[in-house]
Amino acid sequence: MLLEILRDTSIQGRPAKAGAVLEVAERDARFLIAIRKARPAQEPPMAVEILEQPVSPGPKAARTRKPRTP
Secondary structure: OEEEOOOOOOOOOOOOOOEEEOOOOOOHHHHHHHHHEEOOOOOOOOOEEEOOOOOOOOOOOOOOOOOOOO
C-alpha cells in the first residue's frame, strides 16, 4: 500500500522521514494509519521507495552459561 509518512517513524526497522511516500505491506500500512503516523498517498510521486522484507540474520549462536554448583 502506498503511504505518505506524517511523522518520523521506523518501518520494519528502517527509518522513515515525515513527508516521504513509501510502498509498505498492508499490515504495516493499517497500523501506521491507525496510530496517525501515515495516511494513504493521494497520487504516486515520480520516485517511490519500496521497502522489502528484511533478510533474517540466521540462527543465533548458543549462549554459554556458568556451570551449576551442587
